[in-house]
Amino acid sequence: MRRLRPETRWAYVFVLPWLIGLVLFQAGPMVASLVLSFTDYDLIGSPEFAGTANYARMMEDPKVARAIGNTVVYTLLHVPLAIALALALALVLNRVTGRAAGAFRTIFYLPSMTPYVAVGVLFLFLLNGQAGVVNQFLALFGVEGPQWTTDPDWILMGIVLMSLWNLGSTTIILFAALRNVPRELSEAAMIDGAGPWQRFRAVTLPMISSALFFVVIINTITSLQMFDQVYTMFFGNQTAQQSYGDAALFYVVYLFQQAFQFLRMGYASALAWVLFLVIAIITLVQVKVGNRLVYYEAEEHAG
Amino acid sequence: MSGSSVNPARTTAVPPDRAAAVSPGRTGPARSRRAGLAPVLVSALVAALAACGGVGSGGGGGGEKSGGGASLTTMGFGLPDEIATVRVEAFKKARPDVALQINEGQFDEQAFLSAIAAGNPPDVVYLPRDRIGGYAARGAIQPLDGCVTEQGIPTGDFYPAAQQQVKYDGKWYGMPEFYNSIVLVVNDKAAKDAGIDPAGIDTSDWDRLAELAGKMTRAKGGTIERFGFYPKLPEFLPLWAKANGADILSADGRTSRLDDPKVTEALAYAHRLVEAQGGWTKLKAFTDTFDYFGEGNPFAKDQIGAMLTEQFVVTAMAGTTPDVAITVLPFKDRRGNPVNNVGGNAWVIPKGARNPDAACAWVKTMTAADTWIAAARARADKRAQEGKAYTGTYTGNAKADEVIFSEIVKPSGRKAFDDAVKVIRSVQQAGFVVPQSAAAAEFRKAWEDAALRVLQGDQKAADALDRAHAEGQKAIDEATS
Structure with missing residues (x-):
């Protein structure tokens, strides 16, 4: 084996705590859940080998189909909306200069400091069809708002609305990217007679495309793994669990129910692995597509 | 290390x-995965x-x-x-x-x-x-x-x-x-608005009950102001089934009876009640705003005409809103006998x-x-110090309750609550439970989801309960095999 340089060895020593954590708390449980996904396991008795029965069961389970449907619809609505809004906020932030800039940045980020569980409870009140602020606001315009929290046709829309509360990190990432767009490029374009929209399309957007790509991937993954807020709102206690049905059944919520409510650990592990594979595939596709659309500054020097 | x-x-x-x-x-408070x-x-x-x-x-x-x-x-x-x-x-x-x-x-x-x-x-x-x-x-x-x-x-x-x-x-x-016993709690004002003596309400006549529910409901535009009669579905489906003479599970806990036409009839009736009063989505959103255990409880705020509920909602009101005008009655089945799903x-x-x-x-x-x-004596002493009525502690121990309600609970002078104590005591003997089963959680989920599909208008009662019957039976068979 090749001898390591002292610095490298020290680097490993410093990384060691993290590596131990990774193996013990991430890789270990992941391998365990892969094994469990081929078993029948109720947490109390010992696991019994079940072959691919858990995976076969998923194919037939109508609730899995419903949960996937809800999750996909949510992701398709949330990701574009969240990024468009966050980008708009970042553009506004980028125009604010001077002392106010710091204050605004903090204010824009503040919602992200709210714990997800609190956001869930808060929006249950805000969205309430009978007494919520959202419908009171709509009533000002003579619109009778829908029953966001109880009408199965509107529950998912309400959740999307709530999800737009937590734009802080996406906004900050895009804002940082905007700050890195060289001013001279915009100025050169302006001198060439480009209008604001043209400058945004031809200069700003390509320059921040790598950051955009990053937030698309991150938002997609977190959308597919949506859990905390939805669980708090619609599954948090026994009364809630019997009151809203499947309209808010997200994939991870169903996984959690199978694991900890019905004690089907094997089945839940299988669900988890399918989700992992799906996310891996989606991310792979995004990377492939992204390679064609994203501009990386480093390429210029390489090429 | x-x-x-x-x-x-x-x-x-x-x-x-x-x-x-x-x-x-x-x-209690909602849980999160992290917690x-x-x-x-x-x-x-x-x-x-x-x-x-x-x-x-x-x-x-x-x-x-x-x-x-x-x-x-x-x-x-x-x-x-x-x-x-x-x-x-x-x-x-x-x-x-x-x-x-x-x-x-x-x-x-x-x-x-x-x-x-x-x-x-x-x-x-x-x-x-x-x-x-x-x-x-x-x-x-x-x-x-x-x-x-x-x-x-x-x-x-x-x-x-x-x-x-x-x-x-x-x-x-x-x-x-x-x-915990289930009783019918009537808001006296709502009953009087409907021109009825609250003490005379009898749930054994389902046609008249539906009529009364309609009379006690108040709505303005799309907003519900008072829920006339809250049947507490889906959670009280076993109670409604029993009121119609049916059990949802066999006594040995092994055979689902959710496909019994009497269960279907009960669910369909309760669903019609909800529809006639404004529909599930609005009424559910409305009841989500209730705080049963505070001073602004739905009876004090005149938001409920009558509802089925566990007795602790009544005893809580004795502490928070002792002057509230309510009448507590037994929930009667269609033959006129009290039914009470205890827990x-x-x-x-x-x-x-x-x-x-x-x-x-x-x-x-x-x-x-x-x-x-x-414990009951300590509670009674504390209530006396606070100048509040002690409405009893409803234990699972019948022998304890004998003493608590004959020696410790004294008439408070508030007729509504003194009468309520008598009614709650009287329905205790009528208590029934859904038999235990190996798939208790799954079986419950099956019928709750079915009732919900009916309330949300996705399915008719018979279809929903047929599906629940199949799901519930499958879960029981898997768990007992």
Whole structure:
């Protein structure tokens, strides 16, 4: 084996705590859940080998189909909306200069400091069809708002609305990217007679495309793994669990129910692995597509 | 220290308390996945730290079982009031040798099962009785028959329905605590607005009940102002089925009866009631805004005409809004006899409990008639000091209730509540429970979802219940095979 340089060895020593954590708390449980996904396991008795029965069961389970449907619809609505809004906020932030800039940045980020569980409870009140602020606001315009929290046709829309509360990190990432767009490029374009929209399309957007790509991937993954807020709102206690049905059944919520409510650990592990594979595939596709659309500054020097 | 040398089973490190103290029957704060996992991680961490401390570091984290004093760890139980603390003191007096560790907070299924799976369970757990069947069938909790005979627990003191609910497959798996009855609570103002004497309302005539519901409802535009008659679906489906002369599950807990046409008829009727009053989505959103346990409860705010509810909603009102004008009545089946679907919590001993002997003593003490009576006296004294009425403590122990309601509960001078106490006492004997089954959780989910699909307008009652019947039966067959 090749001898390591002292610095490298020290680097490993410093990384060691993290590596131990990774193996013990991430890789270990992941391998365990892969094994469990081929078993029948109720947490109390010992696991019994079940072959691919858990995976076969998923194919037939109508609730899995419903949960996937809800999750996909949510992701398709949330990701574009969240990024468009966050980008708009970042553009506004980028125009604010001077002392106010710091204050605004903090204010824009503040919602992200709210714990997800609190956001869930808060929006249950805000969205309430009978007494919520959202419908009171709509009533000002003579619109009778829908029953966001109880009408199965509107529950998912309400959740999307709530999800737009937590734009802080996406906004900050895009804002940082905007700050890195060289001013001279915009100025050169302006001198060439480009209008604001043209400058945004031809200069700003390509320059921040790598950051955009990053937030698309991150938002997609977190959308597919949506859990905390939805669980708090619609599954948090026994009364809630019997009151809203499947309209808010997200994939991870169903996984959690199978694991900890019905004690089907094997089945839940299988669900988890399918989700992992799906996310891996989606991310792979995004990377492939992204390679064609994203501009990386480093390429210029390489090429 | 290397992590692998740590054996969490060696210490009784236990999850920290879950903050919220809990009163019986109320649904507690929402849980999150992180909140659920945290205790497991924390206990693992505490175990690891304890191991680092080496031999003889006991006394800090949580009593080692070495030597003389044994320890007893509870889960799912809080100390919100004198009903809890007086009984805990009684145990401490009976067993001063036991180092008691009460981890306050509501029962959390995930924390409970993780603790069992990790081989580090609490000694005694306080949980809803309707879950016992599933845990018993899986071997998560121990039969208590030995405990009953060795320590001579007078199980005959408990109400028959409470006894039935803590038994599975002919064995005792828990001892019952409270005994929650369902009654009809009428808002007098709503009844008078409808031109009816509240005391004369009779739920056995379903046509007239529907008519009354319509009369008591108030709506302005799309906004509900008063929910005329709240049938409490989906959760009270077993009660509605019983009122129509049907059981949803066979007595041995093995055969679903959800496909009984009488169940369908009951669900379809209750659904029509809801539709006629504005529809499920609006009414549910409206009831979501209620605070049953505060001064702004829906009766005080005239938001409810009448509703079916557990008796603790009534006793809470005696404390918060003693002047509220309500009438409490029995819920009668279609033949005119009272029906009452009872429930409550129970004490169980999990598999692998390290100190089952002390746990058994705990279970015995907490549910004994004398202990309950002492707790009720303390509550009555406290209420008297506050100048409030004491409306009784509804225990699972019939012998205790005899004394509590004949000697300790005195007429308060508030007729509504004095009459309510009599009504609640009168329906206790009519109490029934859905029999325990190995797939209790799945079966419940099946019928709740079915009722919900009907309320949401997705399915007709017959189709929804046929599906629930198939799902529920499949779950029971899988769990018992």
